[in-house]
Amino acid sequence: MKPREETISVGGVSVHAWVGGQGDPLVVLHGAGGNRGFTRWMHEVARHYTVWAPTHPGFGRSGDAEWMEGIDDLARFHLWFIDTAKLGRPHVLGHSIGGWTAATMATMSPGAIDRLILVAPVGLKPEKGEILDVFYHSPAELRDLTIHDPKMIPEWDELYGTPPTPAELEIAERNREMTARLTWKPYMHDPTLERFLPRVTNRTLVVWGREDRIVPVVCGEQYRRALPNASLTVLEKCGHLPPIEQPDQFAHLVLDFLGGAA
Amino acid sequence: MKLYYFSEMPHHEYPDAEGDKYPSLRLGFPNRFFDREKAAANYQRYLTEYELADRVGFDGLMINEHHSTPSCVNVGANMTAAVLARTTKRAKLLILGNILPIEDNPVRMAEQIAMADLISGGRVLSGFVRGVGVETWWANANPVHNRERFEECHDLILKCWTEPGPFRWESRHYHFRHVNPWCLPLQKPHPPIWVPGTASPETAVWAGQRGYTYVPFLVPFDVARELFDYYRQGAAEAGRTVTPDNLGFLICAVTADTKAKALEAGRHFVWRMGPTLRGPVDWFQPVGMRSRGARQFAMKARPRSLAQMSYDELCAENFIIAGTADEVAERFALVRRELGIGHLLLEAQESRMDHPTTMRSIELMGASVIPAVAKL
Numbered sequence: 001m002k003p004r005e006e007t008i009s010v011g012g013v014s015v016h017a018w019v020g021g022q023g024d025p026l027v028v029l030h031g032a033g034g035n036r037g038f039t040r041w042m043h044e045v046a047r048h049y050t051v052w053a054p055t056h057p058g059f060g061r062s063g064d065a066e067w068m069e070g071i072d073d074l075a076r077f078h079l080w081f082i083d084t085a086k087l088g089r090p091h092v093l094g095h096s097i098g099g100w101t102a103a104t105m106a107t108m109s110p111g112a113i114d115r116l117i118l119v120a121p122v123g124l125k126p127e128k129g130e131i132l133d134v135f136y137h138s139p140a141e142l143r144d145l146t147i148h149d150p151k152m153i154p155e156w157d158e159l160y161g162t163p164p165t166p167a168e169l170e171i172a173e174r175n176r177e178m179t180a181r182l183t184w185k186p187y188m189h190d191p192t193l194e195r196f197l198p199r200v201t202n203r204t205l206v207v208w209g210r211e212d213r214i215v216p217v218v219c220g221e222q223y224r225r226a227l228p229n230a231s232l233t234v235l236e237k238c239g240h241l242p243p244i245e246q247p248d249q250f251a252h253l254v255l256d257f258l259g260g261a262a
Numbered sequence: 263m264k265l266y267y268f269s270e271m272p273h274h275e276y277p278d279a280e281g282d283k284y285p286s287l288r289l290g291f292p293n294r295f296f297d298r299e300k301a302a303a304n305y306q307r308y309l310t311e312y313e314l315a316d317r318v319g320f321d322g323l324m325i326n327e328h329h330s331t332p333s334c335v336n337v338g339a340n341m342t343a344a345v346l347a348r349t350t351k352r353a354k355l356l357i358l359g360n361i362l363p364i365e366d367n368p369v370r371m372a373e374q375i376a377m378a379d380l381i382s383g384g385r386v387l388s389g390f391v392r393g394v395g396v397e398t399w400w401a402n403a404n405p406v407h408n409r410e411r412f413e414e415c416h417d418l419i420l421k422c423w424t425e426p427g428p429f430r431w432e433s434r435h436y437h438f439r440h441v442n443p444w445c446l447p448l449q450k451p452h453p454p455i456w457v458p459g460t461a462s463p464e465t466a467v468w469a470g471q472r473g474y475t476y477v478p479f480l481v482p483f484d485v486a487r488e489l490f491d492y493y494r495q496g497a498a499e500a501g502r503t504v505t506p507d508n509l510g511f512l513i514c515a516v517t518a519d520t521k522a523k524a525l526e527a528g529r530h531f532v533w534r535m536g537p538t539l540r541g542p543v544d545w546f547q548p549v550g551m552r553s554r555g556a557r558q559f560a561m562k563a564r565p566r567s568l569a570q571m572s573y574d575e576l577c578a579e580n581f582i583i584a585g586t587a588d589e590v591a592e593r594f595a596l597v598r599r600e601l602g603i604g605h606l607l608l609e610a611q612e613s614r615m616d617h618p619t620t621m622r623s624i625e626l627m628g629a630s631v632i633p634a635v636a637k638l
Contacts, residue, residue, distance in 0.1 A: 135549055136399075138542060177406055177550035184404040 001046055003038045008054075010077065010084045016061040017054040017085075021046025024114075025087045026258070028053040029078065031096030032134065032179040033146075034171065035060050040155050041243045044251035049258065052090070054081055056098075058178030060171055071097065071123070071182055071190065075104035079112055091258055093117035095243060096215070097183060100190070103223070106204075107196035115258055116204040118223060119250075120215050120240050122188040129216035131188045135180055139172060148211040148239035154247060188215075197226035204230035205257040209238030209245065263506070263598050263638040265631070266356055267315035267624065268324035269611040270334040271308045271342075274533065275300045281332075286541025288331040288396045301335060307617050309342075313349050314621055315610075318628020322354035322387065324607050327361060329400040333538035340374040347382035355382055356607075358456055358477070359389025362415035363408040364401035369441055371415070372422035376447040384448035387475075389456040390416055392465065395548045406550030409464070411435045423452035458512070461560035463492045464553060470496025470504070477510035477607060480535075480568065480581055483600050486511060490601070506604030511597060515583040515608040517590045517626045518619065527623065528584025529573055533613035535581070536569035587626045591634040598638045606635070 003020030099121025
C-alpha cells in the first residue's frame with residue numbers, strides 16, 4: 001500500500017499530510033522529531049484503518065504558523081483540520097507532543113473524537129522526576145537518549161542509516177524551532193491539563209516504553225488515573241519511540257484497542 | 263577617536279582543573295566554586311579600577327552583564343552604572359548592555375537607566391543587546407522570540423522616554439495598561455543608544471536605520487567592515503549619513519612599562535577567547551535564536567573560532583593588543599585607519615590579571631595613549 005500526499009489549507013495554513021489505507025479514519029499526530037511519513041507500524045494499521053498523518057504547522061513541509069503560542073493553539077488547529085478534511089469523528093493517535101495535542105483536543109471537544117491513543121505524551125508535570133530538557137541537548141545526543149536500543153529497531157537503516165541531506169537538516173532545525181515555540185514555558189506541560197482530563201470519557205489507550213528517558217513512565221500512570229476510561233500499557237525494553245522501536249507490537253496494540261468492543 | 267575602559271569583572275577564582283571537568287564554564291559549572299569572600303574583594307577592586315580609568319581620562323567606562331558564568335560576575339549592568347554614577351565624575355557610562363529579550367518589565371528598565379542617567383549628571387550611553395544564549399537559558403526566555411522581544415522591549419523603553427504618560431502598551435510580548443514612569447533621563451530626549459554586533463546582519467541594518475552607535479565585538483577587520491556595510495545600508499534606507507561617531511569596535515588591550523610585561527599580562531585575555539566560550543552550541547545559540555541569515559553569516563564570518571587561535575595569532579590579528587604605551591597607541595591608530603571608527607572599546611582586564619598590573623596599564627593609557635588617540 002502506497003500512501004498518497006495531500007495538502008489541505010486550514011485557516012490559511014497549508015497542511016501537508018500522508019494519507020493511506022482503508023476503513024475508518026485514524027488521525028496520527030507526530031512528535032517533536034517531525035512527520036516520518038508511513039513507517040512500518042502505519043502500513044500494518046492502514047490495512048484496517050484509513051491513516052491520516054498531517055504535519056503540524058511549522059514542521060516539515062507544512063506552512064508557517066509563527067503566531068501560535070502553545071499546544072492549545074495546535075490542538076484547536078487540528079480539530080479544525082479534522083473538520084476541513086471531513087474526517088467525521090476519527091480515532092486520534094498522538095505521540096509525545098502529538099500525544100499532548102491529542103489529549104488537549106479531547107478536553108476541548110471530546111465528541112469530535114472517537115477513541116484516543118496517547119503514546120508517551122508530554123503535557124503533565126511528572127510527580128517524580130523531570131521531562132528531559134530536549135533543547136539543552138544536541139540533536140545527536142537526543143537521538144541516543146530517545147531510543148533504548150538501536151539494534152532492536154527493524155527500520156534503522158531506512159530511518160537513520162544515511163546522513164541527513166542539507167534540506168533534511170534545515171527541516172530538522174525548523175521542527176526544533178516550532179517545538180520550542182509551542183513548548184518552551186511551562187516546559188512541555190500544561191498545569192491545567194490534569195483538571196480537564198476527567199471530561200474525556202472516550203476510550204483511551206496510553207502506551208509507554210519502560211526505558212523512556214525523555215518523559216518519565218510515571219506520567220503514563222498520571223494520565224491513566226486522570227482519564228475516566230483509560231488503560232496503560234508499558235512496553236519493556238523500549239524507549240521514547242514505541243512506534244519505531246517496536247513497530248510490530250505497537251501496531252498490534254493499536255489494532256487490538258481500536259477493534260475491541262466499545 | 264574616543265577610548266573606553268571595560269572589565270568583565272571575572273571570577274577566575276577556582277582551580278582550572280575543576281572547570282575542565284564540565285562541558286562548559288557557563289550554565290552548568292556548579293556555583294559551589296563561587297568564592298564569596300574573593301568576590302566581595304574583587305568587586306571593590308574592579309570598581310577601583312573603573313574609578314581610576316575615569317580619573318586618568320578615559321572617555322567612557324563600558325559595563326556589561328552576564329549570568330551563570332565565572333567569565334563575568336557583573337550580574338546587573340544598571341546596578342554597576344548606578345554605583346559608578348556616584349563614584350566617577352567625568353567619563354561616560356556605557357552600559358553595553360541591557361539584555362532586552364530576557365527582560366519582562368521594560369518599564370522598570372527604562373526607569374533604572376533613567377535613574378542612572380540622572381545620578382550621573384547625564385553621562386549614560388544606553389546599550390541594548392540581544393544577549394548570548396546562556397542568558398536566554400538563565401532567564402528561561404523562549405529563544406524563538408528573541409528578536410521580537412528585543413524590538414518590542416526597545417520600542418517600549420523609547421516610548422517611556424519620549425512620550426508623555428500615562429499611556430497603554432499592548433504588543434505581542436509586553437502588556438502594560440498604565441505606563442507613567444516618574445523617572446525620566448536627564449539627557450533629552452534620551453541617552454544615546456548603542457548596539458553591539460558579532461554576526462547578525464539584521465541587527466546592523468536595524469541599528470543603521472535608527473542612527474544608533476554600532477559596535478562589532480572581537481571580529482576580524484573584514485567582518486567588521488562587512489557589518490558596517492550592513493549598517494550603512496540601513497542608514498541609507500533611512501536617509502542618514504554615517505560618521506565615525508556612529509561606529510565603534512571592541513578589542514582586548516593592555517600596556518605596561520616594558521613590552522615583555524605587557525605581553526605577559528596580555529596572555530590573560532586568552533581565557534576569554536577559549537575556555538569561557540567553550541561549551542555545547544545549543545547553550546550558546548539555542549534553537550531559533552538566530553535567523554537563518556545570521557547563522558550563515560556567522561559561519562562565514564568565523565572560519566576559525568577565537569578558541570582555535572594561539573596567543574601570537576590573536577595578537578597578530580589585533581584581537582589582543584599588548585605592548586608599551588607607544589606600541590598600543592600605534593596599533594589603535596591602525597584600527598582607526600582600517601575601520602574608520604570613532605570609538606574604541608578596550609576590554610582591559612581579564613582572568614587573573616592582577617590589580618597592580620591593571621592599575622599600571624590604566625595609568626599608562628592615561629598618561630600617553632589617550633592623548634595620542636584623542637588626536638586621531
